Every structure is written in C-alpha cells, then in structure tokens.
Amino acid sequence: MYDMRFPGEDTTGLTLQQLRGREGTRILRLYTQHAARTGVPWTKREYKPGEAFAAGDDVNRLLSAANSALYGRCAALAWA
Numbered sequence: 001m002y003d004m005r006f007p008g009e010d011t012t013g014l015t016l017q018q019l020r021g022r023e024g025t026r027i028l029r030l031y032t033q034h035a036a037r038t039g040v041p042w043t044k045r046e047y048k049p050g051e052a053f054a055a056g057d058d059v060n061r062l063l064s065a066a067n068s069a070l071y072g073r074c075a076a077l078a079w080a
C-alpha cells in the first residue's frame with residue numbers, strides 16, 4: 001500500500017510508525033494544496049478525544065463526516 005503512495009521510493013526498511021508519519025505528511029500537503037486551490041480556509045486537521053466532531057471547525061466536521069460516509073460505504077461493499 002505504501003509503495004503505491006510513494007512511487008519510486010524504497011519503503012521496505014521503514015517502521016510502521018515512520019510510514020504513518022510519511023503518510024500524515026503526504027495528506028497534510030494534499031489538504032494544504034486543495035485549500036489553496038479552492039479558497040477554503042484551512043489550517044490543520046484537529047482531533048480531540050471524546051468530542052472529536054463537536055470540537056472541530058466546519059471544514060474539519062465536513063472532512064470527518066465525508067470520511068465516515070466513505071468508510072461506511074467501503075465497509076458495506078466489502079462485507080456484502
């Protein structure tokens with residue numbers, strides 16, 4: 001999976017923690033690029049345990065809701 005996300009890079013010697021860190025950096029870069037492209041104000045993705053949805057701003061709540069919907073759709077298709 002990570003080989004597809006980082007084409008042309010050797011990821012075989014990286015730990016799972018290092019791979020997750022690189023994936024986080026990749027996603028942060030994508031969010032920043034798309035925010036600039038669309039003009040949507042965005043500074044960071046924020047998660048607060050216990051109040052994750054209510055704690056975020058509108059953009060983060062929309063990202064969380066879209067992610068949950070996509071996960072549910074994928075799970076329904078995988079388990080069908």
